[in-house]
Amino acid sequence: MKFNQIPIMKNPLKTREDVMEAVKQLCLPLVDFYSNGKSLLDVGRTSAISRNQVIQMEGFSRPLWGLVPFWKGGGDCPALEDVYVEGIRNGTNPDHEEYWGTITDVDQRMVEMAALSLGLMLVPDKLWHPLTDQEKQNLYLWLNQINEKKPVDNNWLFFRVMVNTAFDTLGLPYDQILQEKTLTRLEEFYLGVGWFSDGNTPQVDYYIPFGFYFYGLIYAEVMKDKDPERSKRFKDRAKVFAKSFIYWFSEDGSSIPFGRSLTYRFAQGSFWSACAFADLEVYSWGVMKGIILRHLRWWLSKPIYHSDGTLSIGYAYPNLIMAEKYNAPGSPYWALKIFLLLALDENHPLWAAEEEPLPKLEHTKGLLHPNMIISRDGDHVYALTSGQYALFEPAHTAEKYAKFAYSTAFGFSVPKSNYDLIQGAFDSMLVFSEENMYYRGRRKCEEVMMEDGAIFSRWKPWSNVEVNTWLIPLEGWHVRIHKIQTERSLTTAEGGFAIAREKEISLHNFHQELVDADGIATHCPWGLSGIINLFGERSSSLVLADPNTNVLHSSTSFIPTLHGNISPGTHLYATAVTGHSDSNRGKFLWEHKPKLVLRKDNLVIVTHENKEVYEIKGILSDSTV
Numbered sequence: 001m002k003f004n005q006i007p008i009m010k011n012p013l014k015t016r017e018d019v020m021e022a023v024k025q026l027c028l029p030l031v032d033f034y035s036n037g038k039s040l041l042d043v044g045r046t047s048a049i050s051r052n053q054v055i056q057m058e059g060f061s062r063p064l065w066g067l068v069p070f071w072k073g074g075g076d077c078p079a080l081e082d083v084y085v086e087g088i089r090n091g092t093n094p095d096h097e098e099y100w101g102t103i104t105d106v107d108q109r110m111v112e113m114a115a116l117s118l119g120l121m122l123v124p125d126k127l128w129h130p131l132t133d134q135e136k137q138n139l140y141l142w143l144n145q146i147n148e149k150k151p152v153d154n155n156w157l158f159f160r161v162m163v164n165t166a167f168d169t170l171g172l173p174y175d176q177i178l179q180e181k182t183l184t185r186l187e188e189f190y191l192g193v194g195w196f197s198d199g200n201t202p203q204v205d206y207y208i209p210f211g212f213y214f215y216g217l218i219y220a221e222v223m224k225d226k227d228p229e230r231s232k233r234f235k236d237r238a239k240v241f242a243k244s245f246i247y248w249f250s251e252d253g254s255s256i257p258f259g260r261s262l263t264y265r266f267a268q269g270s271f272w273s274a275c276a277f278a279d280l281e282v283y284s285w286g287v288m289k290g291i292i293l294r295h296l297r298w299w300l301s302k303p304i305y306h307s308d309g310t311l312s313i314g315y316a317y318p319n320l321i322m323a324e325k326y327n328a329p330g331s332p333y334w335a336l337k338i339f340l341l342l343a344l345d346e347n348h349p350l351w352a353a354e355e356e357p358l359p360k361l362e363h364t365k366g367l368l369h370p371n372m373i374i375s376r377d378g379d380h381v382y383a384l385t386s387g388q389y390a391l392f393e394p395a396h397t398a399e400k401y402a403k404f405a406y407s408t409a410f411g412f413s414v415p416k417s418n419y420d421l422i423q424g425a426f427d428s429m430l431v432f433s434e435e436n437m438y439y440r441g442r443r444k445c446e447e448v449m450m451e452d453g454a455i456f457s458r459w460k461p462w463s464n465v466e467v468n469t470w471l472i473p474l475e476g477w478h479v480r481i482h483k484i485q486t487e488r489s490l491t492t493a494e495g496g497f498a499i500a501r502e503k504e505i506s507l508h509n510f511h512q513e514l515v516d517a518d519g520i521a522t523h524c525p526w527g528l529s530g531i532i533n534l535f536g537e538r539s540s541s542l543v544l545a546d547p548n549t550n551v552l553h554s555s556t557s558f559i560p561t562l563h564g565n566i567s568p569g570t571h572l573y574a575t576a577v578t579g580h581s582d583s584n585r586g587k588f589l590w591e592h593k594p595k596l597v598l599r600k601d602n603l604v605i606v607t608h609e610n611k612e613v614y615e616i617k618g619i620l621s622d623s624t625v
Contacts, residue, residue, distance in 0.1 A: 006309050013297045016073075016342070016351045022300065023070040023339055024077055027063050029309035031079060034060070038083045039091035039098040043310055044329025046320065050108045057100050059330025060087055061112035064119055066336030069343035072122045085130050088116070092138040100142060105150040108326070113143055114159045114215065117166035121222055122343055124170065140172055147175050154189075154199025155211035157182050162215060165222055183219075183230060186212070194241030195369035203390040203401060204370040205259030209245055209271035213238050214337060217274040235280050238271075242282035245271060246291070247365045247374045250381045251358050253294030254408040256374075257551050258383065259401060260324055260394040262315045263332050265304065269295035270337035276350050277340050285349045286356035292341060293355060299335075311335070315411070315551040322414045322551055324394050364453065364473050371448055373455055375473045380580050382407035384471040384478055386457035387448030398443040403428040404471055404480060409527060409581035410497035411552035413545060413559075425545035427498035427559045430469070430482055430573070432461050432490045439493070442467070454614055462488065472605055472614045476580070476589040479534070479605050482573040483619060484566060492564040495543065496531035497579035498550050498557035499524065511558065513542060514590060519576075521590050522558040528579065528586025531560040534596045535574035535603075538564040572625045574603070 008025035011018055033043045041059030048055055067080060090096040103109045116139075119127040131139065144167075146160045160182050167174040189196045189212070191204075198207040217238055220231035248268075249255045255268045272292050275282050282288065302316045311332035312318035344350060365374045371387040388401035396414040405428040406412050413425035418439050424431070431439040440461040447458040454472045461467070464487040472479045480494075501511060503526050514521040514530065520540040521530025533540065545557040562575060576594050580586035592608040601621040605614045619625075 037090040037098040038087035048328035055328040062333035064115040066339040073342040092142040114162040117162040120166035158215035217278040221278040253298030266299040273341040285353035290355040425549035496560040497529040499529040500553035527581040532576040538562040
């Protein structure tokens with residue numbers, strides 16, 4: 001089947017009926033991949049860290065994130081109902097060859113228990129009542145294992161909460177003391193201003209909205225009468241969080257690609273569905289409806305499918321390079337969490353509301369706990385960030401958390417290797433090498449501060465090389481200042497945004513190279529990306545990075561790049577970066593560049609209109625700069 005013939009890519013996604021149909025369109029292609037006993041789903045040939053049977057159990061579980069609210073909302077798909085009743089019967093039967101098995105501590109099957117638990121909460125008539133008494137006991141005993149084993153001390157604790165909440169709704173016994181202890185521990189991760197940390201790690205990413213708040217709001221709604229105080233806290237915090245999280249979204253429906261687990265794709269928008277499920281009008285129903293539907297339209301129009309209509313591992317196209325070690329063939333179906341809003345009654349005010357655009361948002365917004373400054377210029381939204389780091393080291397940690405900028409229009413790139421600039425695809429990074437091979441960039445920050453509309457970080461690519469970096473947003477641009485103290489002779493390269501070399505099959509070369517005395521840009525019908533050297537001795541070029549390195553586009557990428565050489569001592573670099581998906585807007589920005597003014601020992605950033613926007617005092621005091 002050709003991509004443009006996959007039914008869901010023609011779904012207008014305007015009405016409740018369209019969204020209901022989308023669940024069927026995503027799940028029906030799976031029918032031929034269930035095992036004989038229906039308890040396992042073998043939907044691909046790639047592997048993950050889990051054993052094969054666990055991988056296939058995950059594949060069975062994850063479509064329930066869409067199917068459960070679909071059934072709750074009155075959706076009819078008998079073929080899949082029969083699959084899941086039979087699959088649950090056999091998967092929880094210790095005497096069946098497809099039994100899901102005895103779990104251990106930190107077991108992937110804990111994750112998958114959450115979707116089954118949602119089914120027991122919302123549609124017991126579909127997944128619980130059809131079972132015999134013995135089959136119900138088997139399911140109960142299999143799920144109850146999560147109360148006997150240790151989950152990861154982070155968002156995984158919610159999987160235990162989900163299981164026990166399901167038990168509570170069915171009147172089944174569970175360890176209430178353990179449930180209270182688990183909920184108390186989850187609340188200890190609260191940072192303030194709506195944000196949580198995902199365990200003992202400085203990263204703050206999509207696991208907060210599609211982990212902490214998604215499950216927390218399900219709990220808050222289901223248990224609002226039995227645990228009213230905690231339910232109210234979850235909802236109150238979600239209201240506060242929404243005021244920050246909305247800045248991650250563009251008017252075109254996309255959101256900032258950032259962090260790990262990007263193959264969960266439109267789960268990025270599941271927070272808004274969870275708010276609706278909890279009857280939490282964090283913005284008007286029309287605004288919330290617009291965010292969700294535009295997000296779905298953006299995602300489901302992308303080539304994220306295999307030719308048989310099943311979801312692929314990747315981001316905006318199939319791509320294993322950026323995948324995590326736990327991303328199995330069925331993992332992408334976590335994206336179906338966004339369909340929780342289908343559990344709402346058809347008369348809910350969200351469905352009656354007309355789609356509204358995003359509310360008026362600040363052009364530049366600082367978010368304290370994620371250490372981000374988010375800028376928006378039309379549909380282009382990007383985050384300047386410092387200090388994020390995942391202690392457990394997911395794949396490409398530096399690229400997913402420590403780049404200078406993450407963009408809805410240009411994404412970010414992950415390397416095939418760090419041997420050279422072409423395979424490294426070092427967009428939005430300053431990297432160093434000895435003898436032009438094996439590049440190192442920012443990975444973990446020694447110090448981070450965000451104040452006066454800028455983010456400062458201190459980081460060390462080697463123990464005897466220290467870099468102080470300031471990131472400063474301007475209208476349509478951002479400026480990076482780097483003060484480098486090195487005991488090594490090094491080659492440097494600094495990249496701007498990565499822009500696709502081509503967007504479609506064509507015999508014409510649409511790329512136009514724009515060369516400035518101090519920088520370079522590439523101009524295409526689908527946008528412009530450029531970089532300017534404001535201070536320091538550097539040359540410029542367009543690096544043609546390898547295909548499949550950028551998360552948004554599979555083609556080779558042009559990365560406008562500045563190149564330099566430094567000897568032992570102290571050096572200062574200043575860089576201005578621009579980019580826009582609107583070609584005309586990009587050209588205008590390129591023609592109106594910011595500049596620097598040196599005032600005694602201070603460095604002043606000035607817009608093209610001669611407006612002073614930021615000053616770094618004393619940075620020129622070192623005589624070697």
